[in-house]
Amino acid sequence: MLFCPLQQHRLQLSVHVSGSLRHWSYSNTVTLIPFPTTVTGCPKPLFVSSAAVDQTAQKFEEENSTGTDEKFRRTHNARSTSFLLRRLSEEEQVEESKAKDEEAETITEEEKVKLLELSLVRRRTPQFPGSIYIQSQIVTGAGASPPPLRRLFQGRENEEIDDDKMLMQALEIRRKVTAEILKEAMRGGKFSITYSTNLVSILPDFVDHVMIEAASMKTLPEFSHSTFNARAKTFIHSSKVVPLIRFLKHNSLTYPQIGKLICMSNGNLESIRRLVEWLKLIYVKGRFLGVALVKAGGAVLNRSTEELDEIVGYLESNGVRRDWMGFVVSRCPKLLSYTMEEVRSRVKFYMDMGMNKNDFGTMVFDYPKALGSLTLEEMNCKVKYLKEFGLSNEDVGQLLAFKPQLMGCSIEERWKPLVKYLYYLGVNRDGMRRMLTIKPMVFCVDLETTIAPKVQFLKDIGIQEDAIGGMLVKFPPLLTYSLYKKIRPVIIFLMTKAGVTQRDIGKVIALGPELLGCSIVNKLEVNVKYFLSLGISLRLLGEMIADFPMLLRYNLNVLRPKYSYLRRTMVRPLQDLIEFPRFFSYSLEGRIIPRHKVLVENRINFKLRYMLASTDQDFDQKVDAAVERRQRFESGVMDDPVSTSPTIDSSIAIGREEVNSFESENAQATVKKI
Numbered sequence: 001m002l003f004c005p006l007q008q009h010r011l012q013l014s015v016h017v018s019g020s021l022r023h024w025s026y027s028n029t030v031t032l033i034p035f036p037t038t039v040t041g042c043p044k045p046l047f048v049s050s051a052a053v054d055q056t057a058q059k060f061e062e063e064n065s066t067g068t069d070e071k072f073r074r075t076h077n078a079r080s081t082s083f084l085l086r087r088l089s090e091e092e093q094v095e096e097s098k099a100k101d102e103e104a105e106t107i108t109e110e111e112k113v114k115l116l117e118l119s120l121v122r123r124r125t126p127q128f129p130g131s132i133y134i135q136s137q138i139v140t141g142a143g144a145s146p147p148p149l150r151r152l153f154q155g156r157e158n159e160e161i162d163d164d165k166m167l168m169q170a171l172e173i174r175r176k177v178t179a180e181i182l183k184e185a186m187r188g189g190k191f192s193i194t195y196s197t198n199l200v201s202i203l204p205d206f207v208d209h210v211m212i213e214a215a216s217m218k219t220l221p222e223f224s225h226s227t228f229n230a231r232a233k234t235f236i237h238s239s240k241v242v243p244l245i246r247f248l249k250h251n252s253l254t255y256p257q258i259g260k261l262i263c264m265s266n267g268n269l270e271s272i273r274r275l276v277e278w279l280k281l282i283y284v285k286g287r288f289l290g291v292a293l294v295k296a297g298g299a300v301l302n303r304s305t306e307e308l309d310e311i312v313g314y315l316e317s318n319g320v321r322r323d324w325m326g327f328v329v330s331r332c333p334k335l336l337s338y339t340m341e342e343v344r345s346r347v348k349f350y351m352d353m354g355m356n357k358n359d360f361g362t363m364v365f366d367y368p369k370a371l372g373s374l375t376l377e378e379m380n381c382k383v384k385y386l387k388e389f390g391l392s393n394e395d396v397g398q399l400l401a402f403k404p405q406l407m408g409c410s411i412e413e414r415w416k417p418l419v420k421y422l423y424y425l426g427v428n429r430d431g432m433r434r435m436l437t438i439k440p441m442v443f444c445v446d447l448e449t450t451i452a453p454k455v456q457f458l459k460d461i462g463i464q465e466d467a468i469g470g471m472l473v474k475f476p477p478l479l480t481y482s483l484y485k486k487i488r489p490v491i492i493f494l495m496t497k498a499g500v501t502q503r504d505i506g507k508v509i510a511l512g513p514e515l516l517g518c519s520i521v522n523k524l525e526v527n528v529k530y531f532l533s534l535g536i537s538l539r540l541l542g543e544m545i546a547d548f549p550m551l552l553r554y555n556l557n558v559l560r561p562k563y564s565y566l567r568r569t570m571v572r573p574l575q576d577l578i579e580f581p582r583f584f585s586y587s588l589e590g591r592i593i594p595r596h597k598v599l600v601e602n603r604i605n606f607k608l609r610y611m612l613a614s615t616d617q618d619f620d621q622k623v624d625a626a627v628e629r630r631q632r633f634e635s636g637v638m639d640d641p642v643s644t645s646p647t648i649d650s651s652i653a654i655g656r657e658e659v660n661s662f663e664s665e666n667a668q669a670t671v672k673k674i
Contacts, residue, residue: 178207178210178214179200182206182210183196185236202256206241206262214228215228217235244269244272247273251290252290257294279329282326295334300333308336311336311338312325315343315347315364319356319360320364332372335372346372347360349379349380352393353394354397355397355400359398366404367404367407369407382411385415389433390429391433391437399440402440403444405444418443426466426469427469427472431472438476441480442476454478457487461491461509463509467510471510481516486517490516490520490524498541498542498545499543508546514553515550527559536574547582548585558584559584562583562584565588572608582612604626
C-alpha cells in the first residue's frame with residue numbers, strides 16, 4: 001500500500017502476465033491523490049484519469065499554499081533516506097579529491113625531480129617495501145602526481161626537512177630495494193622464500209656492495225639509460241653469487257656461515273669456491289668446512305693455493321700425517337692465515353724442547369690449538385711457568401707431548417689459583433711436580449667447580465684436612481674423577497656392600513685412595529664376593545679392608561693361588577688370614593714359598609706377620625733365634641729363665657718393630673690423624 005502525502009507521484013505501470021503469451025502495457029500517467037484521512041488516520045487513494053488529476057492537483061496546491069504546512073508535513077521512507085545519504089557522501093569524496101589534486105599541484109618542479117630521483121619502485125605490482133609512490137599511475141599516464149615531499153617523513157610535517165636525513169632515508173630505501181632484488185634472484189635459483197630472507201638479512205655488506213656497483217655502472221655507455229633495478233640484476237647475475245650459494249649449501253654450510261663468508265670476501269666470491277675445493281683435498285669434510293672457512297678469517301681468502309700447500313707440506317715433513325691434516329685444520333683453521341716464517345718459528349719452539357717428529361705430530365693431532373691459537377710470547381710464558389716446578393726443558397717437552405692441553409690453560413685464571421689452593425692443603429713444590437707429571441690434567445680442570453667440591457667431600461667423610469694433601473699427591477687422578485658418578489658410588493658401596501663402617505671409611509680412603517678409581521662391577525664387587533665365599537663375615541671383611549684397603553684391588557688370578565697355598569700347603573687356619581690380610585700383597589714365588597720352606601726345614605713356625613713383614617736379614621736372625629730356642633727345649637735346658645720367656649718376648653718385640661718399619665711414615669701419620 002503506497003503513501004505519498006502532499007506530493008504528486010507519477011507511476012509508469014507495466015504489467016506482465018506470467019505464464020502467458022499476452023503482454024499488456026499501459027503507459028498513461030496515473031496520479032495517486034491522497035484524500036483526507038479517515039477516523040483511523042489512513043488515507044484512501046483513488047485512481048482517476050489524467051485530466052481530472054491535473055485539475056485536482058492544481059486545487060490541492062492552491063489549498064496547501066495558504067499556510068497549511070503545519071497540517072501536512074513531508075516525510076521519507078528508508079529507501080529514499082539511504083539514497084540521499086549515499087549521494088551526499090559521494091559529493092564529499094569528490095570535494096576531497098579535488099582538494100588533494102589542488103594540493104598536489106602546488107608541488108614545485110624541483111621537489112618533483114627529487115622525488116623521481118628517490119623513486120626506486122618496481123615496474124610491477126604489488127609493490128615491495130621501498131616504494132615511494134604507485135608507479136603504475138605514472139606509466140599509464142593517469143595524470144597522478146607524486147605525493148608531497150613531506151610524506152617521506154611521517155609525523156614531521158611541522159618540522160623542517162633536513163637534507164642529511166632525507167639522503168639517509170633515500171639510501172635506506174635503495175638498500176631495501178637492492179635486498180629485494182637479491183631475494184628475487186635467489187628465488188629464481190630455486191631457493192625458498194624463508195631461506196632467501198634469512199640469508200639476505202645477514203648480508204648487509206654484500207647488499208651495499210651490489211648497490212655501489214650498480215650505481216657505478218651508470219657511467220658505462222651501455223647502462224647509461226637503464227634503471228637501477230636493471231643494473232643491480234645485471235651485477236648480481238655476473239657475480240654468480242646465487243650458484244655459489246647453491247655450491248656452499250651443497251657442501252653442508254649453514255646460511256650464517258655462507259653469509260659471513262660472502263661478507264668477508266669483499267666481492268671476491270670466486271676465492272670462496274677455490275678455498276672450499278682446496279680444503280676438500282686435505283680431507284676437511286662435512287660441517288667442518290664451514291667452521292674452517294669462517295674461523296680462518298678473511299685473510300686466507302686472498303692467499304694462493306701454492307702458499308697453503310707449502311704450509312701443509314712443511315707440517316707433514318715434521319710428523320703431521322697427511323690424513324691428519326683435515327682434522328688439524330678443522331680444529332685450528334688459524335694455521336692457514338700464518339706466513340711460512342711464522343709456522344717455522346712455531347714448530348721450532350717445540351722442537352727445541354727435545355720433541356722428535358713423532359711426538360710433535362702426535363701433539364698437533366691431539367691438540368692443534370697448541371700450535372696455532374697462541375702467540376709465541378704466550379707460549380714462552382707458559383713454558384717458563386712450568387719450569388718453576390722444578391722441571392727441565394726436556395721434561396716440559398715430554399709433558400706437553402703427553403698433555404698439550406696445558407698450553408690452552410690460562411696462568412692467571414687457572415694455574416695460580418690452583419697452586420695456592422694446593423699449598424693451603426699442604427702440598428709442597430715437589431708434590432705439585434709429581435701431580436703435574438703423573439696427571440697433568442689436574443692443572444686443566446676448574447678449581448671452583450671440580451676440585452673444591454671433591455676436597456670438601458673428602459673432609460665430610462672424616463679425612464683430616466692436613467692428610468688430604470698427601471692423599472692427593474699419592475693419587476692425583478682422584479681430582480679428575482666425577483664426584484657423583486665415580487667417587488660417591490664407591491664410598492656407598494664400601495659402606496653398604498663391603499662392611500666398612502662409617503668410623504673407618506675415612507681411614508680406608510686416606511690409606512687407599514686408589515680404590516676410588518676401581519670399577520664397582522668389574523673389580524670391587526667381584527673381590528667382595530670372593531672373600532665372602534671363603535667364609536669371612538661381612539663385619540670381619542670390613543675390618544680387613546680398614547687394615548689393608550688395597551685388598552680389594554687385586555685380581556682373582558692373584559688371590560686364588562696364594563689362598564690355596566696358605567690353606568693346603570702351609571695348612572694355616574682362616575683366622576691367620578683375617579689377622580694379617582697383607583698376606584696377599586707378597587709375592588708367592590718370591591717370598592711366601594721360600595720362607596715357608598725355611599720354616600719347614602728348621603721345624604719352626606711363625607705367624608704370617610712375623611714370617612713375611614721383614615727383610616731377609618731380619619728373617620734369618622729370627623729363624624736362628626727360634627732354632628736356638630727349639631734346640632734348648634729339646635735338650636731339656638729349662639732352668640735358665642733368660643732362655644725361655646725373655647727370648648720369646650724379644651722375638652715378639654722384634655716382630656713388632658719390623659711391622660712398624662714396613663709401613664710408610666705418611667700412612668702412619670694419616671692413620672693417627674684419622
